[in-house]
Amino acid sequence: MSVLVQREAAAIREEWLGWALSTLPADRPAAEAAISGLYRLIDLAPPRFHWVSSPVAALVTVPPGIRPRPSEAVERMPEWPLPARFAALMRALCRELDGRLRWVHQPMDQLIRLRVRGSLSRSADGTVRRPLRLADGSGSRANNLWYGTQCPSWVAHYDALRRAAGVVFTPEQTRHFDLWAAVARSCGSWWPREGVCVVSERPVSVRTEVWGVDGEVRLHCPDGPAIRYADGWDTHAWHGTTVPSWVIKDPSVQRIADEPNVEVRRCAIEHIGWASYIGRAGLRLVATAPDPGNPGADLRLYDLRGETRVLLAVNGSVERDGRRRQYGLTVPGFLDDPVAAAAWTYGLSAEQYSLLVRRT
Structure with a gap:
C-alpha cells in the first residue's frame, strides 16, 4: 500500500472516530430517514420514532401507545426479531462488498482491516460501547452482536476501501452502504421493533x-x-x-480497604498516588533495594494485607509529560526481597531479573 493511501486511510479512520465520539446533538431527520430506509430493506414500513436522552433511558422506556409483546421486554432483548434481521442484513452487505475486492486490493484490505477497522473497534469498545454494556447489563452474545452491528468500525473499513483504495461498489451496494453510514453519523444507538424504533441521543460529554x-x-x-x-x-x-x-471524586484509604474489586482498588490508589497512599495507609516498609532492571531507581516492598504485599517501582520508560511514573504492584505476602518480588511479576527468578539490561 502506498504512503498516500495509508495517510488517506488514517484520515478516514480519524474522521469516523470523530463521529463515534461526537457530542453534537443527533441529526434526527437524517437518522430517521436512514433507519426508515433500512426498515424498507427488510420489507417493513418505516417505524414511528421515539427519541430518548441516553442508552439507559432507552432500555427502561416503553414508547407511548406501544404494548410490547412479552418477548420484547428489555430483559429478553436477545429474542427481539428485528435486531437479528438487521444484523443479518449488515453481514450480507459485507459479504457483497468483500466480493468487490480483486486480488490487487487484497493487501490494501488487510492493512485497512487492521489499521482502520481494528483500531476503531478497539476505540469504540473502550468508549461509547462501554455505557451500552453497563446499561444493558446482560452481557449476552446476541446483544453484543447487535451493538457491534452499530459500531462505526465496519463502516469506516469499507468507506476507506472505497475512498482510499479505489474499490468500486455497485449503485445498489452504495445505496445500502450509505444508509448504514448515515445512521452511524447521525445519532447514538437504536433499538428497533416493528412499528416503533427507540433512538438514543449522543452523550453531551466524552473524555x-x-x-x-x-x-x-x-x-x-x-x-x-x-x-x-x-x-x-x-x-x-x-x-x-x-x-x-x-x-x-473522593478516593480514601478506608474506601480502598473496603473495596472487594482489585482493579477498582488499584485505580483508586493510582488516583491518590502510590507514594501518598502508602503514607496515608501507614504501610510498613519490608525492604528496599536498587532495581537491576531500572538503574538509578529503587524497589520498595511494603506490607499491604496479611497475605499480600505491595512493590513500589518506577516506570522504566518516560511518560508523555517527560516524567517516570511510580506505580505499585501487588505480590504474594511470602516475598521478602524487593528484587524477587519484581522478578515474580515477570515470571522470572531474582537472578534472571537481575540480568535484565532495562525493563520498560
Missing part, C-alpha cells in the same frame, strides 16, 4: 486518552465523569477501567 499505536482511545477523566448524557446518566473511568464515582 478520553490516547493509548494505542494507531491512535486508539479509551475513557479516562481524573476529575469527573468520563462520559455523560443529558439526563445525568454517566460513567466514570480511570485509564480505561470503569470505576465507581468515589474513585474519581
Whole structure:
C-alpha cells in the first residue's frame, strides 16, 4: 500500500472516530430517514420514532401507545426479531462488498482491516460501547452482536476501501452502504421493533486518552465523569477501567480497604498516588533495594494485607509529560526481597531479573 493511501486511510479512520465520539446533538431527520430506509430493506414500513436522552433511558422506556409483546421486554432483548434481521442484513452487505475486492486490493484490505477497522473497534469498545454494556447489563452474545452491528468500525473499513483504495461498489451496494453510514453519523444507538424504533441521543460529554499505536482511545477523566448524557446518566473511568464515582471524586484509604474489586482498588490508589497512599495507609516498609532492571531507581516492598504485599517501582520508560511514573504492584505476602518480588511479576527468578539490561 502506498504512503498516500495509508495517510488517506488514517484520515478516514480519524474522521469516523470523530463521529463515534461526537457530542453534537443527533441529526434526527437524517437518522430517521436512514433507519426508515433500512426498515424498507427488510420489507417493513418505516417505524414511528421515539427519541430518548441516553442508552439507559432507552432500555427502561416503553414508547407511548406501544404494548410490547412479552418477548420484547428489555430483559429478553436477545429474542427481539428485528435486531437479528438487521444484523443479518449488515453481514450480507459485507459479504457483497468483500466480493468487490480483486486480488490487487487484497493487501490494501488487510492493512485497512487492521489499521482502520481494528483500531476503531478497539476505540469504540473502550468508549461509547462501554455505557451500552453497563446499561444493558446482560452481557449476552446476541446483544453484543447487535451493538457491534452499530459500531462505526465496519463502516469506516469499507468507506476507506472505497475512498482510499479505489474499490468500486455497485449503485445498489452504495445505496445500502450509505444508509448504514448515515445512521452511524447521525445519532447514538437504536433499538428497533416493528412499528416503533427507540433512538438514543449522543452523550453531551466524552473524555478520553490516547493509548494505542494507531491512535486508539479509551475513557479516562481524573476529575469527573468520563462520559455523560443529558439526563445525568454517566460513567466514570480511570485509564480505561470503569470505576465507581468515589474513585474519581473522593478516593480514601478506608474506601480502598473496603473495596472487594482489585482493579477498582488499584485505580483508586493510582488516583491518590502510590507514594501518598502508602503514607496515608501507614504501610510498613519490608525492604528496599536498587532495581537491576531500572538503574538509578529503587524497589520498595511494603506490607499491604496479611497475605499480600505491595512493590513500589518506577516506570522504566518516560511518560508523555517527560516524567517516570511510580506505580505499585501487588505480590504474594511470602516475598521478602524487593528484587524477587519484581522478578515474580515477570515470571522470572531474582537472578534472571537481575540480568535484565532495562525493563520498560
